[in-house]
Amino acid sequence: MNKVILMGRLTRDPEIRYSQGANSLAIARYSLAVNRSFKREGEPDADFFNCTAFGRNAEFAEKYLKQG
Template structure:
């Protein structure tokens, strides 16, 4: 099976660089992709989709040092959905 995604978008905020418990760099960022279309009434509709991105290793450090809010990025990788429980015990994805 193939699990591959390619995203071209702009960063919504500066990348955040942290280090895992074993000292490995982890960078998180949010990128927006957008599209527009004309609805049945002839009105232009703009829509943005936000993507959470996690990058590891040396690439994470490079992203944190060279990218900033508004940067145009091309991201290629695999999709993964994570599940956790919030403070109220509800499942979140």
């Protein structure tokens, strides 16, 4: 498994859902905008990443992460 660390801003508040079954698991989805350190002509200023968090990380995201 690879580990990626991104620093940016949320484009919207995280959406949280719970899996079905006896042992439901929290799942949070959000989008992160990361500014580029360099820009070529005609390219966007930021890259956008769709992120998913599970379990306690998802509950943390719902409670503390807000758009902006």
